[in-house]
């Protein structure tokens with residue numbers, strides 16, 4: 001067992017092509033929590049025989065609690081797949097107080113390195129419990145079976161440090177930070193983006209190095225955010241635009257793509273090195289254009305018009321540039337003119 005990078009919730013890890021092989025022989029009686037496609041690509045590599053394979057189609061807490069009732073006795077829960085399968089496995093592991101092994105098959109979201117399980121309660125995602133994978137397995141060959149655009153989307157929640165950290169500084173300058181301000185947290189978070197600059201081609205091409213960089217970026221983010229107990233360096237106005245869109249349009253988005261669009265727009269509202277961060281998103285081929293996510297011009301226009309009242313009506317949302325910088329129709333027309341719809 002190795003520990004890396006200070007405080008993260010990851011107890012141990014195995015990174016590398018073929019690192020999944022035989023894990024099923026080492027973890028006692030185990031249950032696999034997965035979906036169809038991830039199970040197809042991993043079932044013959046895992047080793048051992050699971051007590052049961054639980055297929056997940058929802059992270060609704062009531063649905064999960066029902067599945068939990070029928071879960072056989074076991075020593076380990078193995079989560080294999082994307083965010084939902086991993087979150088469900090985390091939930092079961094937490095509820096049963098048993099060992100967790102996570103095997104992400106795509107790195108589009110960071111569920112596999114966050115301690116809490118994202119479950120849906122009355123249609124809203126809530127983060128519950130506390131889990132630690134032992135080990136977290138990142139098998140590069142398995143990750144590469146997922147569509148490239150989804151793996152590249154994983155960079156969205158790291159590049160959001162660009163706009164979110166600016167928002168935190170901005171809030172602090174207006175005495176609206178809500179948390180003890182930490183220049184070192186911001187400096188360390190920006191260091192994560194600096195590290196990414198150097199290996200953009202590797203992330204674009206989903207090389208071993210590129211996959212590792214995203215995973216380590218997430219883990220470093222945890223070492224910054226877990227001790228201070230909030231993700232303000234990474235979550236700001238770019239996420240709030242997404243929350244508005246999701247609530248009003250009632251449709252899903254690929255997280256990293258819509259966050260990329262949020263970074264594009266909010267870095268411009270902030271007048272915060274917008275060209276620089278846009279170039280990174282272009283170079284890495286992050287699909288942040290509205291056209292690629294079938295987002296209509298009028299819908300996005302309306303979101304931007306509505307954004308200030310949206311955040312002000314939700315006291316849970318932190319103070320950001322949205323709160324007191326004017327978002328005029330002229331500005332919106334201007335900023336949308338270079339996007340493709």
Ligand SMILES: [Zn+2]
Nearest residue numbers: 157239255259
């Ligand atoms: Zn996010």
